[in-house]
Amino acid sequence: MKRILVGIKRVVDYNVRIRIKPDGSGVLTEGVKMSVNPFDEIALEEALRIKERGAAEEVVVVTVGPADCQAQLRTCLAMGADRALHVQSDTALEPLVTARVLRALTEREQPFLVLLGKQAIDDDNGQTGQMLAALWDRPQATFASKLDIADGKAQVTREIDAGLETLEVDLPAVVTVDLRLNEPRYVKLPDIMKAKKKPLETLTLESLGVVARAQLKTLRFEPPAQRQKGVRVKDAAELIAALKQKGLL
Amino acid sequence: MSHNILIVAEHDGSTLSVATAKCVACAATVPDAHITIAVCAADASAVAAQAAALAGVERVLTLEHPLHAHPLAAAIAPQIAALAGPYSHVFGPSSTFGKDLMPRIAALLDTAQVSDIMAVESATRFRRPIYAGNAIITVEVLEGAKVVGTVRTASYQAAGAGGRAAIESADPGVEPPAHTRFVSVSTAGGDRPDLQTAAKVLSGGRALGSAESFQILYRLADKLGAAVGASRAAVDAGYAPNELQVGQTGKIIAPELYIAIGISGAIQHLTGIKDARTIVAINKDPEAPIFEVADIGLVGDLFEIVPQIEQLIG
Numbered sequence: 284m285k286r287i288l289v290g291i292k293r294v295v296d297y298n299v300r301i302r303i304k305p306d307g308s309g310v311l312t313e314g315v316k317m318s319v320n321p322f323d324e325i326a327l328e329e330a331l332r333i334k335e336r337g338a339a340e341e342v343v344v345v346t347v348g349p350a351d352c353q354a355q356l357r358t359c360l361a362m363g364a365d366r367a368l369h370v371q372s373d374t375a376l377e378p379l380v381t382a383r384v385l386r387a388l389t390e391r392e393q394p395f396l397v398l399l400g401k402q403a404i405d406d407d408n409g410q411t412g413q414m415l416a417a418l419w420d421r422p423q424a425t426f427a428s429k430l431d432i433a434d435g436k437a438q439v440t441r442e443i444d445a446g447l448e449t450l451e452v453d454l455p456a457v458v459t460v461d462l463r464l465n466e467p468r469y470v471k472l473p474d475i476m477k478a479k480k481k482p483l484e485t486l487t488l489e490s491l492g493v494v495a496r497a498q499l500k501t502l503r504f505e506p507p508a509q510r511q512k513g514v515r516v517k518d519a520a521e522l523i524a525a526l527k528q529k530g531l532l
Numbered sequence: 533m534s535h536n537i538l539i540v541a542e543h544d545g546s547t548l549s550v551a552t553a554k555c556v557a558c559a560a561t562v563p564d565a566h567i568t569i570a571v572c573a574a575d576a577s578a579v580a581a582q583a584a585a586l587a588g589v590e591r592v593l594t595l596e597h598p599l600h601a602h603p604l605a606a607a608i609a610p611q612i613a614a615l616a617g618p619y620s621h622v623f624g625p626s627s628t629f630g631k632d633l634m635p636r637i638a639a640l641l642d643t644a645q646v647s648d649i650m651a652v653e654s655a656t657r658f659r660r661p662i663y664a665g666n667a668i669i670t671v672e673v674l675e676g677a678k679v680v681g682t683v684r685t686a687s688y689q690a691a692g693a694g695g696r697a698a699i700e701s702a703d704p705g706v707e708p709p710a711h712t713r714f715v716s717v718s719t720a721g722g723d724r725p726d727l728q729t730a731a732k733v734l735s736g737g738r739a740l741g742s743a744e745s746f747q748i749l750y751r752l753a754d755k756l757g758a759a760v761g762a763s764r765a766a767v768d769a770g771y772a773p774n775e776l777q778v779g780q781t782g783k784i785i786a787p788e789l790y791i792a793i794g795i796s797g798a799i800q801h802l803t804g805i806k807d808a809r810t811i812v813a814i815n816k817d818p819e820a821p822i823f824e825v826a827d828i829g830l831v832g833d834l835f836e837i838v839p840q841i842e843q844l845i846g
């Protein structure tokens with residue numbers, strides 16, 4: 284079966300202004316709106332479009348995390364994924380461990396394409412896709428803004444600092460997506476009902492042979508430095524005077 | 533204890549990127565650092581000479597291969613990983629080049645990566661932003677583990693000149709894979725100052741309304757000698773090319789002067805300008821969040837104000 288595997292992460296919604304716990308031990312997440320990482324929605328949307336074009340037969344979404352993540356998997360099923368895999372882990376895992384989980388799943392699921400977000404907007408690591416590609420010894424194309432699949436190859440346009448770069452990679456490959464790849468569809472109510480009947484399988488790290496090794500320890504969370512309060516000027520002339528005074532003009 | 537640090541050079545085949553000089557500055561803050569730069573290129577001579585001239589660099593290794601004519605993570609990573617044995621740290625810039633490459637190296641070395649290092653507290657302890665810069669964490673890498681990191685270039689001043697490092701060619705004995713092929717690259721950029729290194733940046737948002745209106749920013753930028761940037765909304769709408777995007781998913785910049793014009797100031801945008809020395813905001817909405825971070829705010833219609841500024845500075 285021609286299959287696409289999509290990795291999704293449950294994160295604090297991008298509209299939430301996060302707050303740090305007073306003792307600096309973490310970020311307050313209780314009662315905070317959680318969502319599918321925005322990049323991952325784009326990854327899923329792309330997978331669905333590839334399937335709708337007839338270039339794939341099945342879209343499988345996977346997340347690694349605590350039981351709560353199943354809500355986000357259901358959202359993905361409602362968007363159109365065929366089945367979901369929940370790999371249980373109550374502690375947050377480092378990208379290298381998540382990459383190992385995904386690597387084990389590539390053995391099990393044999394996808395021709397793995398689509399991930401370019402970064403998760405909570406930890407802003409931007410590592411998992413590249414690490415998976417290394418462990419799998421397969422090509423990677425990161426920050427994709429266009430993706431074409433034909434003849435066992437993918438042409439990927441990437442958003443890089445210099446502009447747009449196009450790569451050709453042999454499949455299977457790992458592609459991480461950027462914001463301009465597509466606009467994810469909205470979930471409709473009947474789809475949410477249908478999604479309840481779609482298969483959602485729960486797996487453990489042990490069953491995939493992955494050890495939740497931690498190599499990093501977070502010692503402290505702090506708010507960023509605040510900027511000093513600024514001044515208001517009333518027109519262009521005052522603005523220019525203020526800039527001249529600062530030696531900026 | 534001395535620390536051998538390997539930095540992967542970013543370059544375009546002829547010029548070493550200033551991002552690499554910023555990695556050197558970061559590496560130099562690791563206690564007792566001995567810095568080596570690795571240059572992967574089809575012909576490394578010009579770039580290696582520039583790397584060798586950076587203050588604080590002791591050694592430059594060249595890895596030449598036709599496949600390195602364009603930087604491909606899949607080709608570079610196994611070669612750097614093969615050389616990494618004697619090094620305690622492997623650093624690259626937090627540019628799209630480094631973000632693409634470094635995690636691939638880390639995985640081959642079976643080690644975690646510290647992304648976006650903004651400060652070095654010890655050889656194993658680093659500060660980095662998370663949640664689009666709304667929190668700063670201090671992370672400790674387990675004793676004995678290799679540190680692979682990307683350097684948040686906006687947090688560092690480029691290392692200066694004055695180095696006289698030895699240049700050696702290195703052969704890691706790994707043939708790069710052929711499964712990934714460069715096809716093309718397109719750059720809209722003309723001869724305006726580079727967004728990432730410019731001292732002054734003028735950015736436009738959704739309010740500009742069209743690619744044609746965006747021209748008024750280019751005109752003013754040319755008068756000010758400034759680079760032009762854009763919000764995501766402006767890029768998405770096609771008013772400006774993607775490489776001008778500033779923010780969490782665009783460029784993180786630290787100019788002396790940042791002028792935001794018709795930009796609301798979403799947190800994802802503000803992430804990109806946290807280190808700007810002076811922020812100016814021009815927006816017709818007095819409640820726009822951009823004013824919370826602006827050093828100088830001007831409430832009004834940009835289509836009136838921008839031409840006025842242009843006229844006044846003559």
Ligand SMILES: Cc1cc2nc3c(=O)[nH]c(=O)nc-3n(C[C@H](O)[C@H](O)[C@H](O)COP(=O)(O)OP(=O)(O)OC[C@H]3O[C@@H](n4cnc5c(N)ncnc54)[C@H](O)[C@@H]3O)c2cc1C
Binds near residue numbers: 737763796814817
């Ligand atoms: C995961 C994620 C990542 C993102 N990454 C980025 C990023 O890297 N960079 C980024 O910029 N955004 C990013 N965004 C988008 C961000 O959330 C905002 O949507 C975006 O920054 C808004 O752009 P804007 O300020 O141009 O548009 P708007 O928010 O629409 O603001 C337009 C502003 O123009 C003002 N205005 C209108 N007319 C005039 C006029 N005539 N004169 C003066 N002012 C006027 C309005 O008052 C308003 O404040 C990201 C979003 C997500 C979810």
Ligand SMILES: Nc1ncnc2c1ncn2[C@@H]1O[C@H](COP(=O)(O)O)[C@@H](O)[C@H]1O
Binds near residue numbers: 347
């Ligand atoms: N816990 C997770 N479960 C499934 N996929 C994940 C997980 N964490 C990260 N990913 C995927 O990897 C991408 C990059 O994440 P990161 O490397 O953490 O920034 C995300 O956009 C997801 O597609």
